[in-house]
Every structure is written in structure tokens, then in C-alpha cells.
Amino acid sequence: MEQCTFCKIEKLEDDFYMYSIHPMTKGRIQKGYVCKQCSERMYGDKWYPITGYDQKCEISNRGTVRELKENKYFNITHIQNASTSYVRLTKNGKSMRKNILPLMKRFCTEK
Template identity: 80%
Template sequence: MEQCSFCKIEKLENDFYMYSIHNMTRGRVQKGYVCKRCSDMTYGDKWYPIIGYDEKCEISNHGSVRELRENRYFNITRVQNAGTSYVYLTKNGKSMRKNIGPLMKRFCTER
């Protein structure tokens, strides 16, 4: 059981959206968890997995794309061209330019 940093309620680890890992001195690791409810209230974004690509990527309901690397989330750079936003995702070793609008329609669904 882990504890949310905001509401201080203990929940299972899979009930959390995002977390941070801090390497402390002498090899200690400190993890900070934020539950799904507090994340939605505080940050306003709901994250949905992008399935079918090599990286572990997620897209938010606001159009942000992030990637999970080494237990940390990194934002994927968006390319803007004539009012259309694109991100580069990798599939089968090839880099592909994907439009954010259709990605949101495909993966951002309420479950």
C-alpha cells in the first residue's frame, strides 16, 4: 500500500497516475505518488496509453504526449506546422510522424 502525496490516503500502487523517484544519499530511493483522483483535480489531464508503438507512450485529453523511460515520464516534443501538431513515434524501429488530433480520437476514450 502506498500513500498519495496530496490526499494522504493509502491505496494500491496501480491506483496512481504519476509518481516521481528521487535517488537519495547512501542508495536510498524515495518515491512520491499521486492518486488518479488527485491528479485529475490538480493537473486536469487524464492520461491514456498509446498502444501499438515501441515506446511506452501516453496521450492526455489536452493533447500532450509523454513517454515512460527509466521509471520517469518525459514529454515528447511536438512539431507545429500550419496549425497542426505532430509527434514522432517509433514503430518496428521506424520513426513515424503522427498527427495529435487522430491520436486523441483513437486513444482518448472514457472507459
């Protein structure tokens, strides 16, 4: 049983909506879980698909990027030292580092 980061309620791992994975020292991995109710309450984001890349990703109106893998969403947003957010996306097998703000301007549009 895993615990939601916000509400501290224990649930099965499959019941969580969004994950974040952080590599730690000595090969350890720390996972963060957010249940669907907390995700909608805390973030209240609108999600827009990111097209033209190999991954199946979505970007929110607040600048969070999530990737869909095995029917689970993973947070793949990275924050640099100067508060600059970026994400690594793959196109035609080539990995690229993309800044979040231009992605938001390009994909977060009301249609």
C-alpha cells in the same frame, strides 16, 4: 537541485513528474521540470495509453504526449508553425511522425 517551472520550488531531479527537453544552439540542452503537484493542478489531464508502438507512451485529453523512460515522464509533443501538434513514434524500428488529433480520437476514449 532543479526548479519547477510553475511553482519555482527546488527539488531533486528524481522528484519531478514530467520533463521537457529542448535542444538549443551550440549543442546546449534546456530541460524543463514540472513537479507532480503542479502537473496535476495546471493540466488536470486524464492519461490514456498509446498501444501498438515501440515506446511506452501516454496521451492526455488535452493533446500532450509523454513517454516513460527510466521511471520518468518526458514530454515528446512538438508544435509546428501552424499550431499543428505532432509526435514521433517508432513502430517495428521505423520512425513515424503522427498528428496528435487522430491519436486523441483513437486512444482518448472513456471505457
